[in-house]
Amino acid sequence: KAGVTQTPRYLIKTRGQQVTLSCSPISGHRSVSWYQQTPGQGLQFLFEYFSETQRNKGNFPGRFSGRQFSNSRSEMNVSTLELGDSALYLCASSPGTGNLPQHFGDGTRLSIL
Amino acid sequence: KNEVEQSPQNLTAQEGEFITINCSYSVGISALHWLQQHPGGGIVSLFMLSSGKKKHGRLIATINIQEKHSSLHITASHPRDSAVYICAVAEYGNKLVFGAGTILRVKS
Numbered sequence: 082k083a084g085v086t087q088t089p090r091y092l093i094k095t096r097g098q099q100v101t102l103s104c105s106p107i108s109g110h111r112s113v114s115w116y117q118q119t120p121g122q123g124l125q126f127l128f129e130y131f132s133e134t135q136r137n138k139g140n141f142p143g144r145f146s147g148r149q150f151s152n153s154r155s156e157m158n159v160s161t162l163e164l165g166d167s168a169l170y171l172c173a174s175s176p177g178t179g180n181l182p183q184h185f186g187d188g189t190r191l192s193i194l
Numbered sequence: 195k196n197e198v199e200q201s202p203q204n205l206t207a208q209e210g211e212f213i214t215i216n217c218s219y220s221v222g223i224s225a226l227h228w229l230q231q232h233p234g235g236g237i238v239s240l241f242m243l244s245s246g247k248k249k250h251g252r253l254i255a256t257i258n259i260q261e262k263h264s265s266l267h268i269t270a271s272h273p274r275d276s277a278v279y280i281c282a283v284a285e286y287g288n289k290l291v292f293g294a295g296t297i298l299r300v301k302s
Binding site: 118123171175188 | 225
């Protein structure tokens with residue numbers, strides 16, 4: 082069974098640009114969560130999608146948005162990029178939204194110049 | 195005060211030693227997760243607990259809901275156990291709040 086796939090693995094952008102990251106969950110998993118990891122703040126929850134609906138949201142500005150498609154694949158978009166958005170962005174999938182183990186992708190490393 | 199506190203922040207052990215990493219949290223939770231992160235970023239879920247104790251190979255995780263405390267134990271540690279171990283709590287659903295992590299180095 083294929084794991085969680087995130088694309089691209091690495092990305093370099095400049096301030097003011099926007100970026101879209103993609104996450105394909107494990108087959109059959111309907112919940113996708115997104116996390117940001119930085120050296121200063123550690124791991125922080127961005128949002129969770131289940132059945133194409135945002136179920137939970139973390140404390141991030143509106144520049145961070147996401148969506149989920151009918152096949153459970155999810156995208157995350159960051160607009161008007163700032164230097165502080167440089168981070169490892171991880172997604173994780175699970176079968177549902179209850180207390181279930183999450184399966185993480187390898188992440189997308191985003192660098193803002 | 196952070197909602198999730200881990201100790202120690204750094205830990206160096208000799209191969210074969212018994213290791214304990216602690217996690218305390220201040221909020222009501224529905225579940226607690228222990229995660230392992232190797233250099234390069236990939237995260238592996240080790241355990242999800244809502245009560246009691248779980249064991250997988252040389253790893254044991256325990257949780258005391260009343261005391262809001264969990265421990266991760268590694269028996270007979272090995273250099274391949276070197277990684278960052280992260281405690282995360284779920285207040286509800288899959289919304290996780292993470293500890294800062296414990297950097298473990300096991301020397302041969």
